Amino acid sequence: MKNRILVIFAICICISLKAYSQKDYQPAPENLAARQWFQDAKFGLFIHWGVYSTLANGEWVMNQQQFDKATYEKLPAFFNPVDFNAAEWVKMVKDAGMQYITITSKHHDGFAMWDTKLSDWNIVDRTPYGKDVLKQLADECHKQGVKLFFYHSHLDWYQENYYPRGGTGSYSGRPNKGDWNAYLDYMDGQLTELLTNYGEIAGIWFDGWWDKKDANWRLDKTYSLIHKLQPAALIGNNHHQAPKPGEDFQMFEKDLPGHNTTGFSDESKVGALPLETCETMNGAWGFNIRDKNFKSTAQLVQYLVKAAGYNANFLLNVGPMPNGKIQPEFVKTLGEMGEWMKKYGETIYGTRGGPVSPHPWGVTTTKGNKVFVHLIGESDDNLLLNDFGKKIKKAYLFDDQSPVIYKQTEFGIAIKVPAEKRKPIDTIVVLEF
DSSP states (O other): OOOHHHHHHHHHHHHHSOOOOSTTOOOOHHHHHHHHHHHHHOEEEEEOOSGGGGGTBOTTHHHHTTOOHHHHTTGGGGOOOTTOOHHHHHHHHHHTTOOEEEEEEEOTTOOBSSOOSSOSOBHHHHSSSOOOHHHHHHHHHHHHTOEEEEEEESOOSSOTTSOSOOSSOTTSOOOSOOOHHHHHHHHHHHHHHHTTSSSOOOEEEEEOGGGGTTSOOOHHHHHHHHHHHOTTOEEEEOSSBSOOTTOOOEEEETSOTTOOSSSOOTBOOOOSSOEEEEEESSSOSSOBTTOOOOOOHHHHHHHHHHHHHTTEEEEEEEOOOTTSOOOHHHHHHHHHHHHHHHHHGGGTTTOEEOSSOOBTTEEEEEETTEEEEEEOSOOOSEEEEOOOSOOOOEEEETTTOOBOEEEEETTEEEEEOOGGGOOSSOEEEEEEO
16 A cells, blocks of 8 residues: 555645535636637547456456456556557547547546546556656647546545445445445545646546436546636536536537437536547457447548537547557558548638537538538438528539539528539538638
């Protein structure tokens, strides 16, 4: 165990920070600026990585395979990511056209991917690798100009003070006792480390609240702590509900805003905050060697376009291997998406959801005096758009600037795009007004 004095000291720092109520939260000017940057960024990389990768069966393996705590503690001895190269990761992100990274600082197994002083259950103390990967990644992100978010799990299958238990992690063999407030102090202490020792952090991406919906999570205190330490840091919470006071963006897991194909978002409403949707490149979040259900480049680009049409960012996930490398299939697809973004990024970056609501034929995005009509589904040559109250000056194809026949009447805007002009992934018509 780490020195008890360090534990007490770190927790006291956290508790002693003056908390401002988030119930009447007024974002700081730098937070509002960060929100605008976030909405402009549109595309980020999600990274689920931890000791679970050694079993190559996803990030929920401790719960799904019913590992008790003593057995699971053997895994870090096999986690030695000697091939991890932060510079390569960040370059891959930039080459993909992504603007930010969200990485798991702590997943539900409670294992810290940084040199926390509050527990020895971390990558520095428990693995032969013995290095702080979050520090390496943070330094490289700052160097290359990529924003960094930390995914942090409320839920913890390892800590004994996570009690009463929630709906998961019941096989861990922990005693049926604990101090809930001590656990929350521990969580706030770890967040203090992450927001104090790793430079500018773009935000915290919470998950696991849903494990104990009726618990007093002290969100008000935790959110206040984060905004005091880094006012520009954006807070999001994957609780699948309407945004709560103190949150700065709203996320949707494997769904576009307003949809509920997963069943996660029964109580969710699309709020007024910046939006984000996340999705996997195959079927898994964490590394799963058997999962070869890879989504195509076309599918993922079209999801990115749809997300932009819904006024949301797209956070696309990879699960690195235990050696620190990212699967070559993922690297290849990300590179191909980057090539598409080099050509068509103008219609995505800095845009907002367009004036025409999403339809089966596609979506619209808008920026300045332009509306970009993205045709990504089946449609006839002739398309009728709802009129959005602006006089169209001209219409043309984004690819070759060739004119598109259009007619604006009281019934809407009719445009004609012949089949021979269509692109296999996305045909983009520009309307200037």
